[in-house]
Amino acid sequence: MKTNTNLFETLLTRLYKLLGAERYSESTMRDMSFIFHSMSNFMKTNCLEEYSPEIGVRFVAYCVNDLCICSSRISRAKNIVGKLNRLQQGLDGRDALLPDLTRRFDLPDELMTPLQEYLVYCAEKGNRQNTIDYKHWICNRFLKNLLELGCTEIQDLTGEYIQAAFLALGAMRYWERIGPFLRFLADSNYLKQNYSGLIQRCRHPMPQPTVYSPEEINIIEDSFDLCSPAGIRNYAITLLMSRYGIRACDVASLTFDNVDFENNRLHFIQQKTNDPWEGELFPEIKCALQRYINNVRPNTVACTNIFITLAPPYAPTDNRAINTMIWNQFGRATIDVAERRHGGRVFRSSVASNMINDGVSTEVVRRVLGHGTKYALKHYARIDIESMRLCSLPVPEPAGMFANILSGKGVCPRV
Numbered sequence: 001m002k003t004n005t006n007l008f009e010t011l012l013t014r015l016y017k018l019l020g021a022e023r024y025s026e027s028t029m030r031d032m033s034f035i036f037h038s039m040s041n042f043m044k045t046n047c048l049e050e051y052s053p054e055i056g057v058r059f060v061a062y063c064v065n066d067l068c069i070c071s072s073r074i075s076r077a078k079n080i081v082g083k084l085n086r087l088q089q090g091l092d093g094r095d096a097l098l099p100d101l102t103r104r105f106d107l108p109d110e111l112m113t114p115l116q117e118y119l120v121y122c123a124e125k126g127n128r129q130n131t132i133d134y135k136h137w138i139c140n141r142f143l144k145n146l147l148e149l150g151c152t153e154i155q156d157l158t159g160e161y162i163q164a165a166f167l168a169l170g171a172m173r174y175w176e177r178i179g180p181f182l183r184f185l186a187d188s189n190y191l192k193q194n195y196s197g198l199i200q201r202c203r204h205p206m207p208q209p210t211v212y213s214p215e216e217i218n219i220i221e222d223s224f225d226l227c228s229p230a231g232i233r234n235y236a237i238t239l240l241m242s243r244y245g246i247r248a249c250d251v252a253s254l255t256f257d258n259v260d261f262e263n264n265r266l267h268f269i270q271q272k273t274n275d276p277w278e279g280e281l282f283p284e285i286k287c288a289l290q291r292y293i294n295n296v297r298p299n300t301v302a303c304t305n306i307f308i309t310l311a312p313p314y315a316p317t318d319n320r321a322i323n324t325m326i327w328n329q330f331g332r333a334t335i336d337v338a339e340r341r342h343g344g345r346v347f348r349s350s351v352a353s354n355m356i357n358d359g360v361s362t363e364v365v366r367r368v369l370g371h372g373t374k375y376a377l378k379h380y381a382r383i384d385i386e387s388m389r390l391c392s393l394p395v396p397e398p399a400g401m402f403a404n405i406l407s408g409k410g411v412c413p414r415v
Contacts (some may be wrong), residue, residue, distance in 0.1 A: 002394050008043050008051040011087050012036065014071040015080075018097055028324075031383060035077050046389060051088055056081035104136070105144040110153040115139055118184050128274060138177040141169060154190045159260060162195050209349035210341040217242050223333040229310055231298045234325050236288040237307060237317075241326070241344055245351035245369050247272060248319035248326075248344040270370050277370045288328060289349075319344075 020255065042059050043049070063077045107115070118139065120357065122132050145165035151157060166178055179196040186194035194215040212220075221238060225231035240251050248270040258268040267278040289306070295307065305316035323344040325327050330342035340346075348369065355365045396408050 006050045006052070006088060006186065008040075008049060011051050011084050012040070014087060014092075015083055016091065018083075031073065031076055031369075032080065035063075035080050037060065038063065038077075039080070039394075051084060053085045053088070056085060066255065076285070104140050107140070107143055107147065111143045111147065112190070114154050114185060114190050115143060116183075117188065118181055121155060121184060130272075130274070133180070135177050138174050139181050142166065142167070142178055142181070143176075145169065157185075157195070158193060159195060159198055165383060166199065172199075179346055205321055209353065210346045211353045212335070212340075212346060212350045214354060216335050217347070219335055220329060220333050223329060226291075232288075232296050233292050233307060233310065234329065236285070236292045238326065238347075239285045239288050241347040242351070243285060244279060245348040246277075247348065248322040250277070252307060252317055252319045252322055254306045256306060257304070259306070261290070275370060279368070299415070 016036075019029070039059055042062055043051075043055075048055060059076050060074070060081060063074055068234070069077075083097055115136070119132055122135060128361065137229065142165055145168045146157070146161055146276070149161055149164055151161045151165075151364070162182070169178075179199075182191070182198075183194055183196040185191045186196070191335055221235070221242060224235040226235060237251055240246050240254075241248065242264075247270070250268060253271055254268060259266055259281065264277065264283075265279040266281045266285075267276065269275070270277050293306070296310075297306075303314060303316060307322075308314045309316040309317060326347075327342055327346040330337050335342075352365055352369055355368070356362070397403075
């Protein structure tokens with residue numbers, strides 16, 4: 001018997017409505033529309049009316065094997081299938097749109113006890129709560145895969161079990177979390193052998209951060225239309241990011257309690273690190289915020305967030321919308337962005353790199369960016385080319401066999 005909540009058209013209509021309320025960019029919606037259209041054709045071709053997670057798996061395989069679409073659209077298809085699965089399970093709103101990292105699978109005590117001990121160990125080592133939650137989520141899924149393979153106790157682990165359970169997670173990057181867990185199990189005598197080196201992960205070179213000069217940042221700031229509501233709001237958002245290097249998620253979360261206009265102070269708790277951040281409220285930023293609050297933001301909105309959507313129903317602006325806005329603004333400005341990233345994060349890397357290049361101490365830069373340790377800055381310091389030239393060493397003169405080879409004396413004649 002068909003149920004209305006499982007009908008594909010019903011789920012698709014609801015998903016369209018939820019995505020529309022999130023105000024995704026036009027390019028993202030076009031990409032999603034391609035997947036929706038392909039999925040509708042897939043359902044009609046196979047005479048399917050009800051949706052299930054199993055059909056979602058079949059559709060992804062269809063995208064890979066029959067449509068032969070690019071990897072980014074395959075990822076988009078998997079993402080949409082996940083949203084449909086959550087809708088089909090009864091979730092709604094943003095709970096349906098976003099994956100729930102708090103979901104845990106029930107495990108027998110023989111598997112759960114070592115995991116709980118590992119999480120306590122991580123807390124004692126100083127891991128933050130969001131890091132512990134992420135490790136809990138990954139390791140819980142890994143142990144669930146082991147259980148499905150027939151491994152009911154940690155002591156029964158073998159290399160074959162570990163490889164199969166890990167590959168079922170679907171991403172090589174998860175080994176960064178599974179490897180330390182296996183090392184802990186060996187150190188705690190749950191395992192006789194340390195399997196943390198079972199899978200060798202190739203380290204990709206970290207790319208240099210994208211940096212824009214102060215002159216280019218000024219061009220971006222001057223490109224906003226301050227005669228339009230969107231331009232006034234987005235200008236204030238951009239100044240917060242370009243002058244302080246604040247993350248988009250922290251700008252989106254700012255409330256009126258975080259801004260002290262009387263004493264010219266700005267303070268908030270960082271979303272990523274849960275650490276406090278405080279600084280002077282610069283005059284130009286104070287002016288931009290007051291222009292937006294007094295002339296654009298509705299006074300009747302019962303929302304404590306400073307930055308909200310421009311049209312009803314009013315809702316807080318999220319970090320994805322901010323990054324999309326920044327990306328679009330770079331496209332409107334007269335700046336060459338070829339082969340350079342131009343999302344919200346480039347302001348953060350630009351602030352850090354420009355300060356380091358100007359000789360500002362790493363401790364000051366660390367405090368401005370809100371980093372927990374000074375080691376996080378080494379990524380930005382790599383592009384300080386002029387200072388790195390001061391550390392260069394002279395090339396030594398060739399000597400010995402190497403000198404003979406260079407001069408041709410040490411080359412053996414061919415026979």
